[in-house]
Amino acid sequence: MNIGNASQRSGLPPKTIRYYEDIGLLKAGRADNGYRDYSMDDVHRLRFLQRSRGLGFSVEECRQLLSLYDDKERESAVVKAIAEAKLVEIDRKLAELIGLRDTLRHLVHNCHGDSRPECPIMDGLAGDDAVQ
Amino acid sequence: MNIGNASQRSGLPPKTIRYYEDIGLLKAGRADNGYRDYSMDDVHRLRFLQRSRGLGFSVEECRQLLSLYDDKERESAVVKAIAEAKLVEIDRKLAELIGLRDTLRHLVHNCHGDSRPECPIMDGLAGDDAVQ
DNA sequence: GCTTGACCTTCCAGTCACTGGAAAGTGTAG
């Protein structure tokens, strides 16, 4: 199957699929006309990449996960450790983002938002007073 | 004052300050020896940038905020609108991240994490079953 | 005066994960 077809089945843009091949994440066969040729197995791996990336794993982590995906002898403990580390990372990002939101929300809440120049948001960003 | 000093006072690395100058975010004077020379006013603007970036505003948004910061006639409503839009964006990111965390948490929870190859995380990433 | 080391300058390249676009070849429907 051509790349466009594989793209539709995997949910990854053709450009991204070629990029993944470039960086050695997944190699495709070639048809006689030079077009890339994908098997259903390839499509499964592409979908795997699409989901892994979508869940926040980096490309390097995806490379690792994909090799575990191919490894019929893998230990699920290894996979679980990677996923747990990612979970910690997501939780950290989440906490940071919540902090940002609360700070910004507080600033917005205190701003009249009218035609006058006085603005607690600006004051907060300027850092004259405590922002958090 | 030299860039190192301005860096310490603003919390921005010298490299970043030079980069901001490169992209026209903030211009510094020059001393006789060719070194950049910063006033306390410059430091205030650098701190303003440091805080704005830290709160998740893009460099282009910071450019806009900085010009409002300088505008003594600004309307606080304009600032508030920008901050509110950013708040919506942060909330959207937050919701997405929470979705990711829940999905991943669910997968991790279902995985034994032992020496056997069976792994619900892998199955979830492969997408044979519903991930969310 | 000389050396050492910290600081400063510019410029170029790399990061991450794509994405856009140009130029050219291929396949298919009418």
Add this chain to the structure above:
DNA sequence: CTACACTTTCCAGTGACTGGAAGGTCAAGC
């Protein structure tokens, strides 16, 4: 035969820095 969609490769750009090289400047200590 033509139109048009699809494919190929290659090069460059994104955002917001960051690292490093090569060289200039400055202050302290000997």
